[in-house]
Amino acid sequence: MNQYDWGPIREELSADVIVVGGGPAGMCAAIAAAREGVQVVLVEQGGSCGGMATQGMVGPFMTCYDRKGETMIIRGLFEEIVDRMVERGYAIHPSGVHAGTGFTSWIVLGHDHVTPYEPEGLKLVIDEMLEEAGVYILYHTSFLQPVLEVNTLTGILVSSKRGLDFIRGKVVIDCTGDGDVAVRSGVPYEMGNEELGLIQPATMFFHICNADEAAMEADIQANLHNFYRKDGVNYRSFHWRVSEAREKGDWNLKRVSLGLFRMPKPDEWCVNTSRLMGVDSTDNESLTRAEIDGRRQAEHIMHFLRKYVPGCENIKLKATASHVGIRESRHIRGDYRLTAEDLLSGTVPQDSILLAANSVDVHGRFGPTSNEYVAIGGDYYGVPYRSLIASGVEQLLIAGRCVSADSTAAGAIRVMPPCMAMGQAAGTAAAMAVKEKLTVREVDIHTLRQTLRERNVYLG
Numbered sequence: 262m263n264q265y266d267w268g269p270i271r272e273e274l275s276a277d278v279i280v281v282g283g284g285p286a287g288m289c290a291a292i293a294a295a296r297e298g299v300q301v302v303l304v305e306q307g308g309s310c311g312g313m314a315t316q317g318m319v320g321p322f323m324t325c326y327d328r329k330g331e332t333m334i335i336r337g338l339f340e341e342i343v344d345r346m347v348e349r350g351y352a353i354h355p356s357g358v359h360a361g362t363g364f365t366s367w368i369v370l371g372h373d374h375v376t377p378y379e380p381e382g383l384k385l386v387i388d389e390m391l392e393e394a395g396v397y398i399l400y401h402t403s404f405l406q407p408v409l410e411v412n413t414l415t416g417i418l419v420s421s422k423r424g425l426d427f428i429r430g431k432v433v434i435d436c437t438g439d440g441d442v443a444v445r446s447g448v449p450y451e452m453g454n455e456e457l458g459l460i461q462p463a464t465m466f467f468h469i470c471n472a473d474e475a476a477m478e479a480d481i482q483a484n485l486h487n488f489y490r491k492d493g494v495n496y497r498s499f500h501w502r503v504s505e506a507r508e509k510g511d512w513n514l515k516r517v518s519l520g521l522f523r524m525p526k527p528d529e530w531c532v533n534t535s536r537l538m539g540v541d542s543t544d545n546e547s548l549t550r551a552e553i554d555g556r557r558q559a560e561h562i563m564h565f566l567r568k569y570v571p572g573c574e575n576i577k578l579k580a581t582a583s584h585v586g587i588r589e590s591r592h593i594r595g596d597y598r599l600t601a602e603d604l605l606s607g608t609v610p611q612d613s614i615l616l617a618a619n620s621v622d623v624h625g626r627f628g629p630t631s632n633e634y635v636a637i638g639g640d641y642y643g644v645p646y647r648s649l650i651a652s653g654v655e656q657l658l659i660a661g662r663c664v665s666a667d668s669t670a671a672g673a674i675r676v677m678p679p680c681m682a683m684g685q686a687a688g689t690a691a692a693m694a695v696k697e698k699l700t701v702r703e704v705d706i707h708t709l710r711q712t713l714r715e716r717n718v719y720l721g
């Protein structure tokens with residue numbers, strides 16, 4: 262079969278700014294642009310915003326503080342979202358959350374001031390903020406194809422149950438995590454780390470409830486002497502229990518320890534432990550196998566937890582994620598490619614649109630069980646606006662996990678607070694371009710940074 266009947270393509274929608282993907286980056290891009298007074302359409306293939314934060318059940322929000330843990334440096338929309346969630350009991354404010362506790366899976370390095378939160382609360386808060394800002398939300402709608410005039414994006418084709426729609430737009434922001442719009446527009450990209458031929462492993466998150474925090478904590482305290490070893494493997498909590506289970510044939514996963522992160526309620530924990538190698542999130546067959554294998558691994562981990570981890574004897578499986586967690590896929594090429602060296606040396610380019618201090622967190626580079634965690638040199642680094650401008654096309658910005666960075670640098674800025682900050686900057690810049698009839702490349706960086714500062718973004 263080489264012909265399809267999609268029916269007529271409807272052309273009912275037009276917007277100043279089209280945001281594709283409603284994950285941490287996309288939801289903030291849409292809110293930021295709409296608050297600047299332009300018309301925004303948000304296209305999301307799932308039934309809620311949040312991406313990995315909701316559908317992927319990833320958590321907590323990684324640190325938003327500087328390396329010393331003294332100053333909250335990711336603010337703006339991220340802080341507003343957190344405040345709204347805290348007010349309604351859906352999150353714990355990062356100022357009161359410390360490294361070396363159950364909230365950080367007892368990890369110390371780079372984990373001070375994370376934000377534990379409830380994904381269900383995030384869905385509600387984001388719907389509310391999008392509606393308040395006047396964003397036209399299209400859930401259950403997938404990006405299909407860009408429409409270009411020469412090399413300028415003029416809109417996108419989307420598909421849904423009712424067929425095909427053409428949405429005309431003046432600026433498109435690609436927040437798909439995989440850079441779908443950019444790739445189909447011909448922008449160059451790198452898949453994972455092409456030099457090493459590796460993609461970071463994926464993880465099926467799941468949540469448990471009915472855990473006894475005090476008993477878990479007591480086991481950690483009794484084993485603090487061998488808690489954190491640095492021999493190429495960054496051991497996390499309960500590796501002594503994993504070793505015991507492996508010896509007895511009750512552990513067959515390519516992980517040497519557990520990622521158990523306490524959620525706002527003390528008996529509920531987020532489990533970041535399954536390991537799925539070689540998953541290509543741009544291939545539905547690869548994703549399908551990962552979902553099935555991920556759920557199988559979740560059950561294996563449940564059996565292990567009940568049998569080996571004190572305090573988990575009576576746990577229940579609350580939910581597995583509806584989308585397997587994707588750490589890495591395509592890194593889209595922008596006008597600037599952020600490097601690991603930029604981050605580790607604490608470089609703050611003049612066109613920085615956010616500051617962050619997240620460590621480089623790369624899994625699986627030295628074998629399936631490895632986990633590199635490298636803290637940065639300075640107090641923070643900057644992400645330049647040029648990394649958000651897609652190379653070789655006009656009117657396309659990229660924000661979030663697929664932003665222009667090398668694989669190692671992406672291993673740091675892929676966490677949710679920087680992704681939200683990138684989204685806010687991209688949305689603000691897109692609105693400025695529309696209002697001033699400029700291309701996104703012509704946006705005045707001084708005015709953009711000034712506007713972001715006025716919107717509570719910390720730029721030093």
Ligand SMILES: Cc1cc2nc3c(=O)[nH]c(=O)nc-3n(C[C@H](O)[C@H](O)[C@H](O)COP(=O)(O)OP(=O)(O)OC[C@H]3O[C@@H](n4cnc5c(N)ncnc54)[C@H](O)[C@@H]3O)c2cc1C
Pocket residue numbers: 281282283284285286287304305306307310311312313314319320321322323324402403404405436437438439441463464533585586587588660661662663675676677678680
């Ligand atoms: C295992 C794992 C552990 C992690 N741990 C943490 C952590 O502890 N703390 C932290 O802060 N971060 C963590 N992260 C990182 C973080 O969750 C992601 O990198 C971040 O969510 C990326 O945000 P994003 O908006 O770029 O993409 P995503 O969250 O992937 O969102 C992309 C959105 O785009 C939509 N979309 C994709 N393609 C299309 C299309 N063609 N059409 C329409 N919609 C589309 C998707 O449905 C999704 O909603 C972790 C990630 C993983 C996988």
